Amino acid sequence: MPIDSPAIRWLDDHLLLLDQRHLPLRTEWLAIHDAAGAAGAIRDMAVRGAPAIGITAAYGLALEALGLGRRASLETLRPALETLAASRPTAVNLFWALERLQRLGADLEGEALGRRLAREAESIHQDDQAANLRLGELGAALLPHDARVYTHCNTGALATGGHGTALGIIRSAWRGGHLREVIAGETRPWLQGARLTTWELMQENIPVTLVADSAAGMLMAAGRVDAVVVGADRIAANGDTANKIGTYGLAVLARHHGLPFIVAAPDSTLDPAMTDGGGIVIEERAADEVRRVGGQPLAPEQCPVYNPAFDVTPAALITAIVTESGVVHSPDAASVAEHLSRLNRRS
Incomplete structure (x- = not known):
């Protein structure tokens, strides 16, 4: 089920991002299927704002792991991690989210790793919503x-x-x-x-x-x-x-x-x-x-x-x-x- 968020929608096997480059003139959604797509959306300002960048990076890494299936490991995810980390250097939330996923996935491989990273990306998304309300x-x-x-x-x-x-x-x-x-x-x-x-x-x-x-x-x-x-x-x-x-x-x-x-x-x-x-x-x-x-x-x-x-x-x-x-x-x-x-x- 998609998480109720105005600009970021997780649909289990892909991510939808509201393309902010076109607002307010028109509403367009980008479909993201892997880490490269997530990094491109961050780098090109389709998604921006430090918390949203961190959430998007987390979903991007999870999608990469899900796509690798049984071949997924932190080692095979290394290129994806580097691509995401290089997308924008100033926002610390980007690196915080990637580090959080790496810690939780350290002992897993294969499809179990992809599922775990996806759940953790959802948790980061939901936690940010709750944090914003308290803040x-x-x-x-x-x-x-x-x-x-x-x-x-x-x-x-x-x-x-x-x-x-x-x-x-x-x-x-x-x-x-x-x-x-x-x-x-x-x-x-x-x-x-x-x-x-x-x-x-x-x-x-x-x-x-x-x-x-x-x-x-x-x-x-x-x-x-x-x-x-x-x-x-x-x-x-x-x-x-x-x-x-x-x-x-x-x-x-x-x-x-x-x-x-x-x-x-x-x-x-x-x-x-x-x-x-x-x-x-x-x-x-x-x-x-x-x-x-x-x-x-x-x-x-x-x-x-x-x-x-x-x-x-x-x-x-x-x-x-x-x-x-x-x-x-x-x-x-x-x-x-x-x-x-x-x-x-x-x-």
């Missing part, structure tokens, strides 16, 4: 009443197993009756805020206003923003956070204007092996993503382009990190370590 409740409690919230990129049901991280907080606040409006930055160059966040919120009649990214500072200065809520693709051990390019600038603006800057992400986004944000690999993408929009040129064809997909926000600029298991206020190495210690004690 949403915890984060909504941090917002002022009747809040006007600025958000960046897309962190909703399209980017996760369902409900969302930063957008999950926004959804929970709306359902709780203490959200007035969402302000969505367009999020160049892929325009995830314009194409995806506005689309998601309008599906649920949540008030949203789209703005150019460069309007954020003016809105804050005018007193039209009460909090900034964003997601994360990797959180270092000291609380430094990698997220969609433009996040760092928003954090600086929020600090200058005395606004809460809240980061929302599942616990799987925490990377205790990464000491600080300086070690996070920042993916650089193709120049034409900036030179063109929708295939139409905006700049001279040979104009040099620097196109980092992410930036790093220092922990000192973050008011709180919200996960499904708790809130880390004023994050630093000590508070993140305490949060991770609580997680280890629970497990």
Whole structure:
């Protein structure tokens, strides 16, 4: 039976992904049958958002094992693991999901390995949905009443197993009756805020206003923003956070204007092996993503382009990190370590 998820559907022998490159103009689903197909969908932005990338990678590895049948083993899956790991380097959820499947499949081979990996991929998917709901409740409690919230990129049901991280907080606040409006930055160059966040919120009649990214500072200065809520693709051990390019600038603006800057992400986004944000690999993408929009040129064809997909926000600029298991206020190495210690004690 398919898992009820807006953008990722598991059908036991293949995966369906809502192709986010075409939203909001049309709805198309991609059928994925192996690891190469999953990696291509991740690399080409058909699926995006750190939790959704991790879920997709898990299903991709399971499909590869199921396809190998009696020949499946961690050794024969090595090329598939390498292909998936190389699809996008910044989102730690990708590597976390692959490592989780490898640990559980270490003692299995053949068809039993494929079945086990498929069950575990489903568990990762379902766990992410539940985590988003818990995270949403915890984060909504941090917002002022009747809040006007600025958000960046897309962190909703399209980017996760369902409900969302930063957008999950926004959804929970709306359902709780203490959200007035969402302000969505367009999020160049892929325009995830314009194409995806506005689309998601309008599906649920949540008030949203789209703005150019460069309007954020003016809105804050005018007193039209009460909090900034964003997601994360990797959180270092000291609380430094990698997220969609433009996040760092928003954090600086929020600090200058005395606004809460809240980061929302599942616990799987925490990377205790990464000491600080300086070690996070920042993916650089193709120049034409900036030179063109929708295939139409905006700049001279040979104009040099620097196109980092992410930036790093220092922990000192973050008011709180919200996960499904708790809130880390004023994050630093000590508070993140305490949060991770609580997680280890629970497990």
